[in-house]
Amino acid sequence: MKKELICIVCPMGCHLEVDIDNDYAVTGNQCKRGEVYGKKELTNPTRTITSTVRIKGGIYNRIPVKTDKEISKKSIFEVMKLLEGVELIAPVKVGDVVLENILDTDVNIVTTRSMK
Amino acid sequence: MREYDVIIIGGGSAGLSAAIEIYKEGFTNILLIERDIELGGILLQCIHNGFGLKVFKEELTGPEYAEKFVDELMDLGIEYKLDSVVTKINSDNSIEYVNTKDGFANVKAKALVLTMGCYERNAGAISIPGTRPAGVLTAGQAQKYLNIDGYLVGKKVFILGSGDIGLIMARRMTLEGAEVLGVAEILPYSGGLNRNIVQCLKDFDIPLYLNHTVTDIIGDVNLEKIILSKVENFKPIPGTEVEFEVDTLLLSIGLIPENEISENAGIILDRKTKGPIVDESYQTTKAGVFACGNALHVHDLVDFVTEESRRAGRSVGRYLKNELKSSNDNIQLLPSDGISYIVPQNINLNNIENKLELFMRVTAEYKNVTLVVYSEETEIKRIKKRHMAPAEMEKVILTKDDLSKVNKTLSIKVVA
Numbered sequence: 001m002k003k004e005l006i007c008i009v010c011p012m013g014c015h016l017e018v019d020i021d022n023d024y025a026v027t028g029n030q031c032k033r034g035e036v037y038g039k040k041e042l043t044n045p046t047r048t049i050t051s052t053v054r055i056k057g058g059i060y061n062r063i064p065v066k067t068d069k070e071i072s073k074k075s076i077f078e079v080m081k082l083l084e085g086v087e088l089i090a091p092v093k094v095g096d097v098v099l100e101n102i103l104d105t106d107v108n109i110v111t112t113r114s115m116k
Numbered sequence: 117m118r119e120y121d122v123i124i125i126g127g128g129s130a131g132l133s134a135a136i137e138i139y140k141e142g143f144t145n146i147l148l149i150e151r152d153i154e155l156g157g158i159l160l161q162c163i164h165n166g167f168g169l170k171v172f173k174e175e176l177t178g179p180e181y182a183e184k185f186v187d188e189l190m191d192l193g194i195e196y197k198l199d200s201v202v203t204k205i206n207s208d209n210s211i212e213y214v215n216t217k218d219g220f221a222n223v224k225a226k227a228l229v230l231t232m233g234c235y236e237r238n239a240g241a242i243s244i245p246g247t248r249p250a251g252v253l254t255a256g257q258a259q260k261y262l263n264i265d266g267y268l269v270g271k272k273v274f275i276l277g278s279g280d281i282g283l284i285m286a287r288r289m290t291l292e293g294a295e296v297l298g299v300a301e302i303l304p305y306s307g308g309l310n311r312n313i314v315q316c317l318k319d320f321d322i323p324l325y326l327n328h329t330v331t332d333i334i335g336d337v338n339l340e341k342i343i344l345s346k347v348e349n350f351k352p353i354p355g356t357e358v359e360f361e362v363d364t365l366l367l368s369i370g371l372i373p374e375n376e377i378s379e380n381a382g383i384i385l386d387r388k389t390k391g392p393i394v395d396e397s398y399q400t401t402k403a404g405v406f407a408c409g410n411a412l413h414v415h416d417l418v419d420f421v422t423e424e425s426r427r428a429g430r431s432v433g434r435y436l437k438n439e440l441k442s443s444n445d446n447i448q449l450l451p452s453d454g455i456s457y458i459v460p461q462n463i464n465l466n467n468i469e470n471k472l473e474l475f476m477r478v479t480a481e482y483k484n485v486t487l488v489v490y491s492e493e494t495e496i497k498r499i500k501k502r503h504m505a506p507a508e509m510e511k512v513i514l515t516k517d518d519l520s521k522v523n524k525t526l527s528i529k530v531v532a
Contacts, residue, residue: 005314006314008311010169013310013508015310015502048165050163050164050165052262052263052266054266059154060265061265062266066163076291094180112176112179113160113182
């Protein structure tokens with residue numbers, strides 16, 4: 001069976017065709033990452049999650065954060081729940097670790113900007 | 117009056133890239149003017165990822181992408197003013213700006229770069245029907261409230277228009293606990309990138325209603341419900357109305373280059389792009405005034421904005437070194453069948469160093485077609501395309517050899 005997918009690795013949005021019976025062989029990709037995505041999307045889909053957390057003493061009251069690696073699509077809302085309780089204190093630097101090893105996945109939450 | 121080599125108007129991705137590039141060209145007496153309280157522009161509220169794959173070969177969020185350029189600009193010691201609004205470009209290319217420290221000020225430069233970005237089409241632009249309750253706002257406004265200020269504008273949301281910001285906000289508001297009931301698009305195809313349809317709508321089972329629009333807005337003080345109707349040839353079909361109880365309607369119905377000060381200065385705009393008409397060097401119809409980024413035409417990727425602004429920055433350097441030749445009979449670029457616009461709009465072959473990059477959008481969705489570049493009767497180039505859509509900018513590169521075949525005009529069309 002073949003399945004058509006749109007690659008979400010980058011904004012190019014390549015139209016992929018994945019041959020499930022042929023070890024998930026991917027065609028239509030313009031780079032190596034599309035091949036990896038096509039296979040993973042049909043076996044274990046993952047996403048990078050971006051959101052914001054509270055910050056005290058900064059120029060704004062919120063600071064943007066992300067998962068530093070992709071995490072299983074199924075745990076998106078669990079991760080959002082974890083972020084609710086976080087409050088940072090300015091100043092922070094971009095890339096500072098906010099939460100370590102979330103849900104025992106080896107994924108960390110890091111800030112995505114510096115704030116004074 | 118303080119005099120600079122270059123003044124750059126707008127400190128978002130285009131202005132930052134252009135300023136850094138001009139500095140690297142050897143012109144250090146430059147000033148960047150930004151109206152917000154920090155540099156970075158709209159990237160700062162675009163906290164999602166997907167930026168930087170072309171320019172940095174890594175996937176970054178908007179704030180991370182912006183910070184790299186802000187850091188570089190500060191390391192170089194480029195002068196900038198925050199919280200400052202440019203109100204006028206004068207005929208001698210001096211400008212007027214206001215802020216709370218300098219008051220009203222007048223500064224002059226040998227060259228100006230317009231990098232004001234773009235603004236969102238709002239309810240007034242589509243003469244939206246119904247009453248005027250609170251709860252109807254543009255997707256970008258809701259994005260700023262949520263990502264910068266920390267306010268979720270509503271709990272039950274409908275989105276009109278399938279532009280990228282609307283799709284991104286559908287996911288973002290869902291993550292924050294709102295219920296997004298659907299996205300309506302009047303056209304038969306989405307106005308956003310395919311990847312956003314997948315990861316923002318399909319991931320959360322948010323329906324996309326193609327060929328649909330909002331035909332009524334109901335609510336006294338606050339928005340209570342909207343009516344969605346199917347359309348045919350942009351006209352609602354009676355009897356297809358569906359009611360949605362919502363407290364928020366987000367509009368994601370297009371972006372328009374911000375050019376009030378350019379127009380007031382007599383700079384001629386392209387009717388299609390709504391940005392200035394520029395030549396191969398990104399020079400507008402006013403000598404010494406250059407434009408790039410979303411103020412020139414709306415891009416789908418910030419990486420393309422950076423690349424374009426670097427090219428524009430290099431051109432500004434050549435202009436200041438008197439290396440740019442002027443001409444009265446530039447080759448005109450004519451968008452033909454299936455092409456809605458081409459940037460730049462005209463070219464002076466004498467100024468092209470090795471190749472020319474043309475950027476364009478198609479008028480509809482196409483599969484397995486060919487882009488044909490031609491000059492009057494002469495065909496210059498054919499490029500096969502598997503898939504093209506209006507939401508995805510197309511690029512055509514012409515070599516000096518290709519350009520040697522050009523006569524008075526250069527046209528591009530889509531052929532089946």
